[in-house]
Amino acid sequence: MAATTVAGGAFAGFGGLVHAAPRGTLPDLAWNELARSLDGTLIRPEDDGYREWGHPQNLRYDARRPAGVVVCHTARDVRTAILFAQRTGIHLVARSGGHSYGGYSATRGLLVDLGQLNExxxxxxxxxxxxxxxxxxxxxxxxxxxxxxxxxxxxxxxxxxxxxxxxxxxxxxxxxxxxxxxxxxxxxxxxxxxxxxxxxxxxxxxxxxxxxxxxxxxxxxxxxxxxxxxxVDTVAVYQLDWDWQDTPAAFAAVQALVTQAPSAFSCRIGGGSAGRTRPEIDGARKVSAIGQFFGTADDLRDLLAPVLRAARPERTLIENQTFWQAKDFLYHSVPSDRYAVTSRYLDRPLPERGVAAFMEAIDAWPGSSNPDGAGIALFAWGGAIAEVGPRETAFIHRTACFLLASETTWAVQDDAALVTANLRWLQELSRTLDTYGNGQAYQNFIDPDLRDWRRAYYxxxxxxxxxxxxxxxxxxxxxxxxxxxx
Ligand SMILES: Cc1cc2nc3c(=O)[nH]c(=O)nc-3n(C[C@H](O)[C@H](O)[C@H](O)COP(=O)(O)OP(=O)(O)OC[C@H]3O[C@@H](n4cnc5c(N)ncnc54)[C@H](O)[C@@H]3O)c2cc1C
Structure with missing residues (x-):
């Protein structure tokens, strides 16, 4: 990187020296000067706390460990880190929540961690x-x-x-x-x-x-x-759980509702298998719908009535909550482990044969010891999202009816062959479901294996x-x- 793009700065004094150094092997002199220039902290592999700061949330990318982590305490630290990387030629990436599905907030170079700028x-x-x-x-x-x-x-x-x-x-x-x-x-x-x-x-x-x-x-x-x-004040929430064999009826009824539901209604319908190699959760396949409604539980029950008639759930929860209780109810935490995701946007509901293909894929899932398992989810799109024009912001996916996400997970004890089988399984499932997509994919479910990503995301x-x-x-x-x- 041309150092001339940066005027002066804290590292001008040893620019020539460190420019000769290959990536990640900068002299201590350079690192020490960076450390002195920060309001925050520089963490190097030999330092206490490197294990905590150095690894990514998605441990699929755990081999990509940084040569240094700038734990920013001020916005000035961000600038200091950028100028340092400009001078030295070291690769720099920013990390905020660290949840990049593609591992793009992990680097072998300089990691700029913004986690402390959380006011x-x-x-x-x-x-x-x-x-x-x-x-x-x-x-x-x-x-x-x-x-x-x-x-x-x-x-x-x-x-x-x-x-x-x-x-x-x-x-x-x-x-x-x-x-x-x-x-x-x-x-x-x-x-x-x-x-x-x-x-x-x-x-x-x-x-x-x-x-x-x-x-x-x-x-x-x-x-x-x-x-x-x-x-915000109060909302209503729901969760409907079905027996696996009712998956086609549940998907059909929920999707039909979403296509004409008011924007006050949100929905995720998903199905899949829990981790399979642990005996106590062997083969647990599930299908459920969950969401929030800006209205009352009575009105929500009326709205959901056609779904409840068409596919009787094993368990039904519909209740009034404050917006904040609902947020807790809807929270879904994913532990730091190994996972991969693909996405597609759909302009119309996933048809019966698409649902059948996904159910067959779940039966063929190679399994893993991660309890989160594998599956698909359809997120209701539209409503206020569609009220913004596709060119008004850099987010083009405004007209879709659903966002479809497919996911698989594995864990450290799973061997390399099983990991490969999982990734291949995910790509095959995505190719099958491509038939029903509009060619677009969600840039925040960033998929390193997606070839035509420029067109799909942007x-x-x-x-x-x-x-x-x-x-x-x-x-x-x-x-x-x-x-x-x-
Ligand atoms: C478990 C899980 C649940 C999710 N749930 C949802 C969801 O409900 N809704 C949804 O829309 N998405 C969801 N996502 C996707 C999520 O929106 C993206 O992964 C998002 O990029 C994560 O942001 P982050 O700051 O946590 O990640 P990071 O990995 O820190 O950053 C993501 C990318 O942005 C860059 N970056 C980070 N900070 C900055 C910055 N300050 N300035 C410029 N670039 C920066 C990074 O270098 C990286 O390329 C989920 C992802 C996971 C793993």
Whole structure:
């Protein structure tokens, strides 16, 4: 990387020396100077705490360990890390929540960890909330709850707001409130040149556009986000569990409901198998629907009546809750382990033969000792998500009816052959289900094996994204295997 793109800076003194060093083998002199320049901490492989800071959330990528981790305490640390990487040529990636499915917040170079920049500042008067780049869903909900203000965020408490927002971000409030990115009013980005830019509709509008769907890790490091909030009080929630043999009827009835349900209604219907090599959970196949309704349990029961008639659940839960109880009810935590995901958008419901194909695939799943097992999930799309035009933000997937995700998981004790079999199984299932998709996939379910990812994630927006890249990162400083290039 050309050091000349960076004016002066803390590392100008030994630029020539460290430039000669290969990736990850910089002299101690360089690392020591970086450590001294930080408000936060530099953690190297020999330091206490490296195990904690150095490994990714998805242990599939655990071999990709950083040469150094900058634990940022201030936005200034982000700039310092970028200038250091510019001077030394070391590969740099940002990590906020660390949940990248493609392992793109893991590197053998310099990891910029934003987890400590997690302040959440609600502003009741302005109706906004400003969050540090390292905040996670759980921290944001906790800070908003006393004010009864919400943003549409994800279901997993530990997912980071940065990756979530930059790639779109959906949850059980999205059909009512829009995507996480749709409520973004302003964000601050530190660019490859070390400049801190405030981006909104008026300032750097092209970069602001790209920060709403263009994906994490592409244009700079965001240090702060300001969102518009919505007042919330009570909602109704539901969970319906069926016997595996009722899967076709359950999928048909739920999908029919989703296609004409009000935007107040959200839904995830999913099915699959729990981990198979542990005897106590051997072959446990399940199908269930879960979601939230901005209304009362009585109205929700009426709405769900056709589903309950068409496919009688083994277990039915429908009840009123506060928005915050509902958030806890809907939470789904995924332990740090090994997993892979693929996604496709559907313009119409998955037909009977698609459901049959997925059930056959579950029977053929090679198994693993991860209790989370494998399966598919359909997330109801539309509602407020469809009210934003496909070119208004860099998030193109506005007209779909469902997001389809397929997933498999495994664990450390599973041998290499079983891991390969799992990954092959996932790719085969995705190819089968491709028939029913519209050619698009969700950039936040980023899949390193997806070949035509530029079209699938960004479609007609890709050329405009490359234009933004050329403006703000002309040297392609921020890069990974599926990053936008200028
Ligand atoms: C268990 C699990 C549950 C999920 N649930 C949902 C869900 O309910 N809804 C949903 O929409 N998605 C969901 N996702 C997908 C999630 O939105 C993406 O994985 C997202 O990218 C994670 O963001 P992160 O900050 O946690 O990840 P990270 O791995 O930290 O970052 C993701 C990417 O963004 C880059 N990046 C990180 N921080 C910054 C920054 N500050 N500035 C610029 N680039 C940055 C990283 O380098 C990486 O390329 C889930 C993922 C997992 C693993």
């Amino acid at each position: 959440v500042r609600p502003d009741r008067e302005a109706g906004t909330v400003t969050v540090g780049a390292g905040a996670r869903n759980s921290g944001i909900y906790t800070a908003l709850q006393p004010h009864n203000l919400a943003i549409s965020a994800g279901r997993c408490p530990t997912v980071g707001i940065s990756g979530l927002t930059l790639g779109g971000g959906f949850g059980f409030s999205s059909r009512k409130l829009g995507l996480t990115a749709d409520a973004l009013e302003r964000t601050t980005v530190v660019t490859a040149a070390g400049n801190s830019l405030v981006c909104d509709d008026r300032q750097h509008p092209d970069l602001f556009w790209a920060c709403r769907g263009g994906g994490g890790g592409n244009f700079g490091i965001n240090t702060e986000f300001t969102f518009r909030t919505t007042p 479609g007609a927006d890709y050329p405009r994204l490359t234009q933004v890249k050329r403006t703000y990162d002309p040297e392609n400083f921020f890069h990974f295997a599926q990053s936008i290039t200028g």
